[in-house]
Amino acid sequence: MRDFEQRYGRSANSVRLLAVSKQQSIEKIHEAAQAGVRDFGENYLQEAESKIAALASLGLCWHFIGPIQSNKTRMIAELFDWVHSIERDKIARRLSEQRPAGMPPLNVCVQVNLSGEKSKSGCTLQDVDALCDEIALLSGLKLRGLMAIPAPLDQLDEQRAAFAPLADRFQRLKRLHPGMDTLSIGMSNDFEAAIAEGSTQIRLGTAIFGARRA
Numbered sequence: 001m002r003d004f005e006q007r008y009g010r011s012a013n014s015v016r017l018l019a020v021s022k023q024q025s026i027e028k029i030h031e032a033a034q035a036g037v038r039d040f041g042e043n044y045l046q047e048a049e050s051k052i053a054a055l056a057s058l059g060l061c062w063h064f065i066g067p068i069q070s071n072k073t074r075m076i077a078e079l080f081d082w083v084h085s086i087e088r089d090k091i092a093r094r095l096s097e098q099r100p101a102g103m104p105p106l107n108v109c110v111q112v113n114l115s116g117e118k119s120k121s122g123c124t125l126q127d128v129d130a131l132c133d134e135i136a137l138l139s140g141l142k143l144r145g146l147m148a149i150p151a152p153l154d155q156l157d158e159q160r161a162a163f164a165p166l167a168d169r170f171q172r173l174k175r176l177h178p179g180m181d182t183l184s185i186g187m188s189n190d191f192e193a194a195i196a197e198g199s200t201q202i203r204l205g206t207a208i209f210g211a212r213r214a
């Protein structure tokens with residue numbers, strides 16, 4: 001990833017790594033933490049709960065990156081440091097209300113659906129500005145950026161073209177919300193394109209840990 005920063009004219013260390021540890025063992029997370037990784041992403045709450053408890057002494061930073069059901073917001077608000085997958089205002093309000101008073105505000109990204117397919121997670125590009133405005137008013141949340149998972153594509157130029165509208169919107173929203181510093185794009189198969197388009201946080205699972213267990 002540092003090579004790609006250089007190749008695409010990004011400043012050194014401007015891209016952070018989020019290690020996606022869903023369906024990976026506690027031992028593998030521990031190894032990655034020993035190697036210096038601090039940020040880990042999980043999609044499934046029950047699985048995450050036991051890992052976070054088991055690794056609590058390491059002081060890791062935990063990111064929730066999966067779809068959010070409204071009856072699970074309390075647990076997410078209590079367990080995580082970040083949430084990347086906010087797609088509606090109701091969920092944002094619940095997370096804000098349920099964030100425990102003694103904890104710092106929950107760092108959040110709005111997930112955007114770039115493919116326009118209804119079956120995919122995320123709000124539309126049309127709705128993202130209003131949702132960001134709303135989140136900025138919630139005291140339990142800290143608006144940090146945008147996240148997306150584009151449909152899988154093979155070619156670098158196609159992948160870049162898919163990310164470009166989001167990168168553009170991110171730059172525009174940052175002027176309205178100066179606390180926005182996170183463009184959470186890029187997975188194992190498209191992180192080069194994401195870095196080229198301005199990603200500040202790539203979310204790598206299989207590229208770091210190998211295949212997930214079935």
Ligand SMILES: *Cc1c(COP(=O)(O)O)cnc(C)c1O
Nearest residue numbers: 020065187188203204205206207
């Ligand atoms: C699983 C997952 C990833 C990591 O995917 P890989 O292809 O294994 O890198 C990244 N982001 C989200 C939201 C995921 O669910």
